[in-house]
Amino acid sequence: MTALKAHEVARFLARPDLSEGIFLAYGPDTGLVRETAQRLIRHLSGDDPASANITIFDGPDLASDPTQLPLEARSNSLFGGKRIIRVRNATKALVMPLTELRDDPGGTAIVLEADNLPPRDALRALVEAAKLGRALPCYPDSDETLMALMRETFNQAGIRADSDVIPTLREILGNDREITRRELEKLCLYAAGSKTLTRDDVLLLCADNGALAIDAILDATGSGHAEKLDLALNRALSANVNPQQLLAMLTNHFANLRRWRTEMDKGKTARAVLESVKPRPHFSRMAALEQQVRLWGDNSLATASERLLQATSDSRRRPILAETILRRTTLALCMIAATQ
Incomplete structure (x- = not known):
């Protein structure tokens, strides 16, 4: 009886001890199941x-005509x-035809891909x-x-x-x-020429750029970085993020x-305060948030909240000016932060 543990699969794939027979890749991670079968x-x-x-073959097709296998x-x-x-999509419906091949596959390798199977599943048991x-x-x-x-992939591609x-x-x-x-x-294709990758490259190519732009607006406003604020606002607004939504998020942030x-x-x-927050802020924002918590006092935060509430009210009364109101308010708060 051979039942591999999950951590043993990689070693087996590097040097399989069989060249024929029945191989069953199964589990809840369909991407890993597919990759295991391909390797x-x-x-x-x-x-x-x-x-x-x-x-x-597709499993259901074979189930309708078991003699094909x-x-x-x-x-x-x-x-x-x-x-x-x-x-692909193998199930216990294939147990009977596979039983014929279990002891004598005739030199053929049969590679099955299946969903997560409990220990007593007939296909897995077979x-x-x-x-x-x-x-x-x-x-x-x-x-x-x-x-x-990740390290192995970058090393193989010669990327630092x-x-x-x-x-x-x-x-x-x-x-x-x-x-x-x-x-x-x-990422490897992107870095094929330079052979280098930075965190900014990862954020540009893999992250939710809309969410990143919003975080950048919050942190630039709270930290007093006017140039970063302008860039982040342009990114978010060009991605059709609603200015009133941004005002609401700024109100919540402050x-x-x-x-x-x-x-x-x-x-x-x-x-310590930030590490106790649930859900904990993304690690990439921790330094900026620490700076903001130290920078703003209670009185200035009260003033910021009042400005944001007024801006929200103004934007609702005059939606056509919502973007202008957003830019004016965030710049004013940014200037307060810069003079703290």
């Missing part, structure tokens, strides 16, 4: 992948080469119990495996990534292996600053 097929194809005889597995290849059968069977669990990546994948590139990517991307691979390919400042005035450090 295994590349390895099984040998030194000349073009000569491999690869047939692809054993017939295809045992038919002779017209052009020689390794015979590989790939079955493959795990077969002498010529290997079940490959594909579960969502941990932080460590994803960051290792700044120290904050990988942590930034990890914050932006989820755990889906296929999405991660796609984003890494995009309300948060006032609440955090109250905690700081009770004796906490700015860092």
Whole structure:
């Protein structure tokens, strides 16, 4: 009986101990399932992948005609080469035809892709119990495996990534292996000429630029950086972000600053206050937020809140001037911050 653990799959793919039989990639991470099957097929194809005889089926199609699978597995290849059968969306409906091939696959490698399967699932049990069977669990990546994948990808491409590139990517991307691979390919293509990657490159190519522009508006206003504020406003407004929405977010931001400042005035450090916030602010904003909490006092924050409430009211009465009101108000607050 061969039941691999999730952490053993990568080692198996690097050097499979079988060249024929039934291979089952399964798990909740469909991107990783697909990638696992593709890597295994590349390895099984040998030194000349073009000569491999690869047939692809969809599980439901085979379930409607179970005889197709054993017939295809045992038919002779017209052009020689390794015979590989790939079955997507495999289910326990394939147990009967696979039982015929379990002990004698005739030199054929059958690579199955399936969703997450419980231990008692008939398909998983069949493959795990077969002498010529290997079940490959594909579960969502941990932080460590994803960051290792990123480092390996950049190293293979000869790209030097700044120290904050990988942590930034990890914050932006989820755990889906296929999405991660796609984003890494995009970054490698972007850096193919310069062979360098910075955090700004990652934010430009992979992040939600609308959300980043809004954060930039909040932080530039609160920190007193007029030039950054102008650039961020232009980016957000060109992306059709509603000026009234921005005023509402600014109002909320300054309300948060006032609440955090109250905690700081009770004796906490700015860092301790921010680390206790739920959800915790993105790590890339922590330094700017610390600066703002220290910069603004309660009286000036009260003044800022009053200005924003008045601006919101004015923009609702005269929507056509909403952008002008937004720019005038944020610049005024920016000037207050700059003189604190």
